Amino acid sequence: MFTVNTKISYDDYLKKVFGDELEAFLHHGELSDFIRVNTLRATLKNVEEVLSQYGFKTQRVSGVPDALRLLYAPYDPTLTLHHFAGWFVKQSLSSQLPVRFMDLHPGQTVIDLCAAPGSKTTQIATAMHNTGRLYANDLAGKRMTPLAARLDGCLVSHAVLYNKAAERLTQILPPIFDRVLADVPCTGLGNFASLDEHRTRYERAKNPLAQNELQYRIALTGCKLLKKGGRLVYSTCSLDPNEDERVVNEIVSRLPFRMVEMPDIDGISWRHGLTAFDGDAFSPELAKARRVTPWENDTQGFFVAVLEKIDDLPMRFEHVDPQTPKTTILTADDPTVAPILENIEHYYGIPASIFEDYHFVMASRGIHCIDAHWDGIENGYHRAGLCLAKKRGGIWRLSHAMIQNLGRYITKNRMELSYEQMAELCATGYTSVKQTPESPYPVMAYGELGCLGSTYDMQDGHIHWKRPTDFHCIPCLKKNVEQNSPLR
Numbered sequence: 001m002f003t004v005n006t007k008i009s010y011d012d013y014l015k016k017v018f019g020d021e022l023e024a025f026l027h028h029g030e031l032s033d034f035i036r037v038n039t040l041r042a043t044l045k046n047v048e049e050v051l052s053q054y055g056f057k058t059q060r061v062s063g064v065p066d067a068l069r070l071l072y073a074p075y076d077p078t079l080t081l082h083h084f085a086g087w088f089v090k091q092s093l094s095s096q097l098p099v100r101f102m103d104l105h106p107g108q109t110v111i112d113l114c115a116a117p118g119s120k121t122t123q124i125a126t127a128m129h130n131t132g133r134l135y136a137n138d139l140a141g142k143r144m145t146p147l148a149a150r151l152d153g154c155l156v157s158h159a160v161l162y163n164k165a166a167e168r169l170t171q172i173l174p175p176i177f178d179r180v181l182a183d184v185p186c187t188g189l190g191n192f193a194s195l196d197e198h199r200t201r202y203e204r205a206k207n208p209l210a211q212n213e214l215q216y217r218i219a220l221t222g223c224k225l226l227k228k229g230g231r232l233v234y235s236t237c238s239l240d241p242n243e244d245e246r247v248v249n250e251i252v253s254r255l256p257f258r259m260v261e262m263p264d265i266d267g268i269s270w271r272h273g274l275t276a277f278d279g280d281a282f283s284p285e286l287a288k289a290r291r292v293t294p295w296e297n298d299t300q301g302f303f304v305a306v307l308e309k310i311d312d313l314p315m316r317f318e319h320v321d322p323q324t325p326k327t328t329i330l331t332a333d334d335p336t337v338a339p340i341l342e343n344i345e346h347y348y349g350i351p352a353s354i355f356e357d358y359h360f361v362m363a364s365r366g367i368h369c370i371d372a373h374w375d376g377i378e379n380g381y382h383r384a385g386l387c388l389a390k391k392r393g394g395i396w397r398l399s400h401a402m403i404q405n406l407g408r409y410i411t412k413n414r415m416e417l418s419y420e421q422m423a424e425l426c427a428t429g430y431t432s433v434k435q436t437p438e439s440p441y442p443v444m445a446y447g448e449l450g451c452l453g454s455t456y457d458m459q460d461g462h463i464h465w466k467r468p469t470d471f472h473c474i475p476c477l478k479k480n481v482e483q484n485s486p487l488r
Contacts, residue, residue: 063266118150190301326376349411407451
């Protein structure tokens with residue numbers, strides 16, 4: 001499959017990959033940072049306006065309507081309260097492209113095989129309008145916490161997280177998926193900034209093509225999990241054809257898949273996929289893949305291919321439903337769930353009827369809510385849905401994410417903070433309030449952002465926020481922005 005060639009020097013390797021354009025790759029200009037607007041929480045115009053008030057200068061990207069280029073950034077945009085409230089995600093422009101070709105719709109069953117750190121996963125969730133079944137998997141255990149945090153920050157309530165080698169997912173998951181994203185681990189040879197790190201890895205590797213074999217195995221897993229008629233998007237942030245066209249060619253030449261033509265995007269300079277490299281010819285279908293080069297675009301290099309499953313797999317590749325035992329999903333009227341919802345209504349004022357369209361999963365430290373499309377979850381998962389609440393004494397304390405999601409319904413224990421109070425809270429973790437909290441965990445609310453999270457009643461008119469401090473905040477905007485719109 002992947003021939004192990006005699007290892008050549010790194011400089012010769014770069015010449016082979018880039019040819020006459022090596023100098024263009026090595027000396028292209030500095031690339032911009034970008035953000036992607038979470039359109040379930042805000043509009044492009046909303047984010048433009050608030051970033052301007054934070055001191056940022058932005059520019060729209062003509063062909064990508066939810067992206068903004070940062071022309072000037074006085075500090076990292078993730079240090080703003082609006083980022084904490086899930087209004088936007090910091091994400092390179094080329095990284096935003098693969099999900100745009102997945103043809104996503106609400107209610108589908110989708111898996112992101114290599115999900116961490118979660119930028120594409122949250123983009124998938126937004127395109128699905130937070131309804132359906134979204135599986136997010138990653139092998140690295142240390143990346144599960146930031147992945148979960150990223151999903152929570154964007155209020156993703158229909159995702160189940162797995163912490164497994166992607167190739168082993170066929171042991172627990174059936175072939176039920178409408179869409180698969182295989183944004184596989186790669187060398188990153190599309191980003192000049194990581195070139196030194198790439199050189200070190202290459203020179204230490206005994207077999208530089210070993211990575212390509214892993215990429216193929218992950219892509220093959222996606223092929224097995226897909227339904228007939230489903231689509232797999234394969235992508236890397238590398239411009240090495242060994243990681244890109246060569247891997248995809250193995251799929252289309254051996255399995256019943258066809259390449260899908262991708263439309264042009266205004267403002268993006270596409271290149272067609274290669275149909276030959278290093279003396280090897282690939283299927284002419286590979287021309288339907290797309291390459292993004294950093295010297296022709298203001299973003300890092302990327303490769304994207306869309307494949308559609310047109311028939312069942314040959315017997316030796318066929319994936320049979322493993323019939324994995326499933327975790328029970330509960331409804332709002334379940335005897336275990338109903339008292340919890342009553343407790344939440346008592347302390348927060350949220351009517352229990354709000355939760356009728358959710359399903360629930362009991363976790364070791366609390367209760368999670370999940371989209372009603374889930375009727376059971378294959379065992380072996382890391383986390384299911386969005387944390388609703390954790391029990392603290394006799395109180396079910398709402399999570400920050402659910403406070404943001406359901407803030408418009410919170411009528412009790414709600415502290416409306418002024419700009420001065422919010423600024424003090426961000427800077428020190430403490431502020432004084434005139435109201436008397438109705439529970440030990442008062443909810444802070446701030447202007448157009450509505451309810452942001454839970455604090456601690458420190459008595460004597462003070463509250464404490466156990467979050468990293470130094471978030472930047474701005475005076476409340478006098479805009480007619482719907483506060484705290486729910487996930488649905």
